[in-house]
Amino acid sequence: MDFHAALDADYARLVEVSSGSLDRPVPTCPGWTVADLDRHVAEVYLHKVACIREGVEPADWPPPQLAAEEPLALLRRAYRELTGELAARADDEPSGNWYAPDPTVGFWRRRMAQETVIHRIDAELAAGTPSVDVPDDLALDGIDEVLRIFLEYGAATWPEYFVDGLAEGGGRSVAVATGGRRWLVAIGPDVLTVTEGDAPAAAELTGSPDALLRWLWRRADDTTVTVTGDPTTVTTLRSLLHAATQ
Known part of the structure; x- marks a missing residue:
């Protein structure tokens, strides 16, 4: 998977769609305009630059001086710094990180590609322009990331945000199947696990x-996917994803 190529393409699309749309509200990020979205992405990029350079996550973020920069100019500067830092580093170099199993530059290379594709979708929705399809390889990787890192790891590491959803799941599973892969999300009652395989599930x-990918990140509704089996388990998964990705 060429994460740099994906990052470059989606960053370029984000800038293209943002131009002339900065005052538009972003329906998938309530309370934000496109200017707010661009500023957020820029601050995320610069945060990862700091993580890589300093080896730890910065204690206070974002720095107040960033507020003085115009959103698109800040986004362009942040992208230059991020890609320059990533180009100069090997994947296995250490980096500050909230994901304890993989505190490396490679984690951020993947994460920033996935961060950017979701937010360029946000910008497209705000601008009312047709959305470019996410390539299959990037989308499959993104599905794996959101299920295993945001949902499974998140529920294990910060269980206080997931208690109610896990209890509602009662140990039932939801299968997510596409592109020759099938993930099984077993929900509760006390833990959430993600595996791959052909085991039966309460819903698929x-x-x-x-x-x-869009559905899992709550960038699309149920009409865009096919749901079979127990709809309440799917609703529970949707609620847990909200906790994991907000």
């Missing part, structure tokens, strides 16, 4: 990799 979500 199917669709294109692009559609399922």
Whole structure:
């Protein structure tokens, strides 16, 4: 997976769509305009630059001086710094990180590609312009990331945000199947696990990799995927994803 190529393409699309749309509200990020979205992405990029350079996550973020920069100019500067830092580093170099199993530059290379594709979708929705499909390889990787890192790891590391959803799940599973892969999300009652395979599930979500990535990140509704089986378990998964990705 060429994460740099994906990052470059989606960053370019984000800038393209943002230009002339800075005052538009972002429907998938309530309370934000496109200017706020661009500023957020820029601050995320610069935060990762600091993580890589300093080896730890910065204690206070964002620095107040960033507020003085115009959003698109800040985004362009942040992208230059991020890509320059990533180009100069090997994947296995250490970096400050909230994900304890993989505190490396490679984690951020992947994460920033996935961060950017979701936010360029946000910008497209705000601008009312047709959305570019997410390539299958990037979408499949993004599905794996959101299920294993944001949902499974998040529920294990910060369980206080997931208690109610896990209890509602009662140990039932939701399968997410696309592109020749099938993830099984077993929900509760006390833990959440993600595996791959053909085991039975209480409900199954199917669709294109692009559609399922958008659904999992709450950038699309149930009409964009096919749901079979127990709808309440799917609703529980949706609620847990909200806790994991907000």
